[in-house]
Amino acid sequence: MNRKLIISILIVLAAVIVVLIVTDVMNSRPDKRPDNPYEYTVDQFTSVDTALVKYTETIDFTFGDLDLRGIAFANNRLYLVEDNYLVVVSPEGEKLAKLDLPESPRCVTASSNGIYIGFRNYIGQYDLDGRLVKNWEPLNDTTVLTSLAVTDSLLFAADAGNRRVLRYKTNGTLSGSFTGKRDSADLHGFIIPSPYFDLVVNSDGELWVVNPGKHAFENYTFDGQLRGFWENAAMTIDGFSGCCNPAQMAVLPDGSFVTAEKGMVRIKIHKASGEVLAVVAPPEKFKGETYAPDLAVSPSGDIYTLDYERKMIRVFQLKK
Amino acid sequence: MKWLKIILFLLPLLLAFSDLEAQQRFPKPEFHTKYTQPTPTTPEPRGVGMEFVDVLVLLVVLSLTSWFAIKKRSRNGILLLTIFSAIYFGFYRNGCICSVGSIQNVALAFADPKYVISLYALLFFLLPLIFCLFFGRVFCGAACPLGAIQDLLIYKPITIPAWLRKTLGFIPYLYLGLAVLYAATGTEFIICRYDPFIGIYRMNGPHLMIYLGIAFLLMGLFIARPYCRFFCPYGAILNVFSRFSRRHLSVFPTKCIQCKLCTTACPFEAIDFPDEEKSKPDTKSNTRRFILYMALIPVLMLAGAWIGSKSHVFLSKAHPDVYLAELLISHPELKTDSKNIDIQTFLASGKSLETLVEEAQIIRDKFYTGSWILGAFLGLVIGLMAMNQVIFRRREDYQANKGNCYGCARCLDYCPVE
Amino acid sequence: MNRKTFINNSGRLILLGGLVYLTGSIFFKRKVSASGKYVWQIDPFKCMQCGRCATQCVRDISAVKCVHAYQLCGYCDLCGGYFKPNTHKLNTGAESQLCPTGALKRKFVEEPFFEYKIDEKLCNACGKCVKGCGSFGNGSLQLQIRHNLCQNCNECSIARMCPSNAISRVPIEAAYQIKGDFKNPAVTNPK
Numbered sequence: 041m042n043r044k045l046i047i048s049i050l051i052v053l054a055a056v057i058v059v060l061i062v063t064d065v066m067n068s069r070p071d072k073r074p075d076n077p078y079e080y081t082v083d084q085f086t087s088v089d090t091a092l093v094k095y096t097e098t099i100d101f102t103f104g105d106l107d108l109r110g111i112a113f114a115n116n117r118l119y120l121v122e123d124n125y126l127v128v129v130s131p132e133g134e135k136l137a138k139l140d141l142p143e144s145p146r147c148v149t150a151s152s153n154g155i156y157i158g159f160r161n162y163i164g165q166y167d168l169d170g171r172l173v174k175n176w177e178p179l180n181d182t183t184v185l186t187s188l189a190v191t192d193s194l195l196f197a198a199d200a201g202n203r204r205v206l207r208y209k210t211n212g213t214l215s216g217s218f219t220g221k222r223d224s225a226d227l228h229g230f231i232i233p234s235p236y237f238d239l240v241v242n243s244d245g246e247l248w249v250v251n252p253g254k255h256a257f258e259n260y261t262f263d264g265q266l267r268g269f270w271e272n273a274a275m276t277i278d279g280f281s282g283c284c285n286p287a288q289m290a291v292l293p294d295g296s297f298v299t300a301e302k303g304m305v306r307i308k309i310h311k312a313s314g315e316v317l318a319v320v321a322p323p324e325k326f327k328g329e330t331y332a333p334d335l336a337v338s339p340s341g342d343i344y345t346l347d348y349e350r351k352m353i354r355v356f357q358l359k360k
Numbered sequence: 361m362k363w364l365k366i367i368l369f370l371l372p373l374l375l376a377f378s379d380l381e382a383q384q385r386f387p388k389p390e391f392h393t394k395y396t397q398p399t400p401t402t403p404e405p406r407g408v409g410m411e412f413v414d415v416l417v418l419l420v421v422l423s424l425t426s427w428f429a430i431k432k433r434s435r436n437g438i439l440l441l442t443i444f445s446a447i448y449f450g451f452y453r454n455g456c457i458c459s460v461g462s463i464q465n466v467a468l469a470f471a472d473p474k475y476v477i478s479l480y481a482l483l484f485f486l487l488p489l490i491f492c493l494f495f496g497r498v499f500c501g502a503a504c505p506l507g508a509i510q511d512l513l514i515y516k517p518i519t520i521p522a523w524l525r526k527t528l529g530f531i532p533y534l535y536l537g538l539a540v541l542y543a544a545t546g547t548e549f550i551i552c553r554y555d556p557f558i559g560i561y562r563m564n565g566p567h568l569m570i571y572l573g574i575a576f577l578l579m580g581l582f583i584a585r586p587y588c589r590f591f592c593p594y595g596a597i598l599n600v601f602s603r604f605s606r607r608h609l610s611v612f613p614t615k616c617i618q619c620k621l622c623t624t625a626c627p628f629e630a631i632d633f634p635d636e637e638k639s640k641p642d643t644k645s646n647t648r649r650f651i652l653y654m655a656l657i658p659v660l661m662l663a664g665a666w667i668g669s670k671s672h673v674f675l676s677k678a679h680p681d682v683y684l685a686e687l688l689i690s691h692p693e694l695k696t697d698s699k700n701i702d703i704q705t706f707l708a709s710g711k712s713l714e715t716l717v718e719e720a721q722i723i724r725d726k727f728y729t730g731s732w733i734l735g736a737f738l739g740l741v742i743g744l745m746a747m748n749q750v751i752f753r754r755r756e757d758y759q760a761n762k763g764n765c766y767g768c769a770r771c772l773d774y775c776p777v778e
Numbered sequence: 779m780n781r782k783t784f785i786n787n788s789g790r791l792i793l794l795g796g797l798v799y800l801t802g803s804i805f806f807k808r809k810v811s812a813s814g815k816y817v818w819q820i821d822p823f824k825c826m827q828c829g830r831c832a833t834q835c836v837r838d839i840s841a842v843k844c845v846h847a848y849q850l851c852g853y854c855d856l857c858g859g860y861f862k863p864n865t866h867k868l869n870t871g872a873e874s875q876l877c878p879t880g881a882l883k884r885k886f887v888e889e890p891f892f893e894y895k896i897d898e899k900l901c902n903a904c905g906k907c908v909k910g911c912g913s914f915g916n917g918s919l920q921l922q923i924r925h926n927l928c929q930n931c932n933e934c935s936i937a938r939m940c941p942s943n944a945i946s947r948v949p950i951e952a953a954y955q956i957k958g959d960f961k962n963p964a965v966t967n968p969k
Contacts, residue, residue: 070702076829078904233852277865282914283854303914402954405925462822549933604789705941
């Protein structure tokens, strides 16, 4: 091989090396990096037909940096539990009282007789001024209370850890529990993969429990007999997405349910028989969030949502 | 390493029971059938503790190379050691961690108080340098896996004119300076990124690595050891250290008979020719030039420092945080670009742009300090290289250049002197 | 010649002194780990499932694999990490699976629970199942660097490109960061 040829090959190789290094430097800049070839996207489900959105967000109130945990509406007051406090707020957002709690609360409910706060494995009964009446008998270690619902004489507690609903008399005595098996031959009743388990008693005195693993709303008698149910597992607007939704729900005065889902956060209204009626808040309202907001409904039908990630209460009202 | 398994097993349990919060685990479903939940496996890394065997092997190879090069004067010994290094440090240990890359670890350890350097990396950095101070570039000769593969693939080495060699000889110092700058600021390990031969040793790798490797090896067929001579940053350090080595490979055992046979043997043009005339050249003008160049050095250093400080903005752009901050400030519309993963991740992280800008400013300040030091260093290198041209060294024999000779011992077999 | 040896010796001494200073300052002012290795690992809580673990590793098949933290799994019929979103047919057909290589295997345990196990030989670390599980499930699937496969490079190529800086050097005692000790309050105290 003559020298000229070798030299030209060497020059070409040197040029190749320089080009390789320079292009590598340029292509690793943060705005030139390649897209994700394995992108997981649910964008087709996050956009909602605007004709279905019947509510607007009207007021927001924030409470500083405390970790909000639960919300309930009763006696024309909003009861909030956060960190280690019970905060009583007027419907317009004015803080009326702030009371200390012995440990972290999980959920709250209230009636004209008093306030009931669920801690991890026991319930605390408080009067309307926020003074402790008594702490009820604690339950076992695997108990995780996630929701409470109260009638005149009974209180129902959703225990996600033991997959059961507990029935208490309002004086604190435990009068029963049930696991929600649809058939006595079933191995399991409530399917609860994650600590989200919600229930309500509506104005007709019916107990409705969400069975999150089955994406079902189940109607039980007070002693745990299944009267009826409907379920709909779907990513589309008519159903409930993911593995265990709806994570939160509340009941409107006319008996329809407000539901909040986690994962792809959206708040909807379903008829008591199951069909979706309207969308309160599409996923864009909760962009970047994954936790389902806790819900409370005022007697006039305003929906108060507890946005955990933004640490504020967002109120949605029917559009005029 | 049974204790390792026990610790890895117990640690999650310990963590689970140590904290009250952790006891509130959300319970699993209760399985009625006899189902046992599997546990996630935690396979152990290879060769825990083997790194110190590598240090020992390095020590042995360095010692043997020194002995073969200086005492025994055996080319075969060095060749065997070269092949051994290519196999052990190259194919077996996959060429990582190597002494060349250890510069970065040391630079980062020096600059960043939070970085933990492993003793193994530090030893890989120190041992070849210490041997170099006593025996010359024996690391390059037979221990370095990058050098070994290049050395074994020399086919038809051409001679490169001296002016080109000297000019290209500046590149390793530039590479060293940039590598130390980028490593010390925590930006990137550029030596590792543009290491041509690791892909070959692993026989596996991303396209850039493989193409670089093939390009260098092809070059290596015609230019002996292209990476070693014109790129290697560690070689730049070894070059300087070797000039002060206590002993060094000598072409002839007793005296030189001026037969010039050794110069045909050396593919690296590392053998210095003796001066042609018997008489000394014009010392007065040489001395004047020497003093001039010596006076020029601080000027060059200042000029280098000035250029370095001016270019610190450009150099700092290599750091992803700095680049991202600049990008978001100059193109705020990119915040809505849902396709760009880096921007979207930054926006979702909750960190404000102000915090990012503050962090980027701190990094840029580090670059400012580093860049002017780099500039001054490069100015010094240019000055010294110029001075080297005018220093008259009386040479009567053909002898290996202490800075450039790798101690490969090819010339020893060609020298007819006993 | 005396001048030459003098320069030689003093130069050597200066350079040796420099090395001693460097080593000393690193030993006494910085941390030197004598007890062996540091390895690379992914923090599952920072991971954004960007897909770069699959494409950036220096190895052909990434050393990162999906790992299942069974403690956190809900054993759901409709697994968020297994099925494509809005699949109606809950079977093991490839068209309903998220995993592009079919590495996530579904096994019936008892009604209505299923066990999901990863076949590491097939997993390519794309992170789709991790994203699905994290958004619509309990987040029990996670990406982890498997140290029997990882080359333990001086600088991890994936770490360089990770948008959330989730990969860091950890001491070998903490080589794996698998969710399951429930220290993340998001699991025990979701609200």
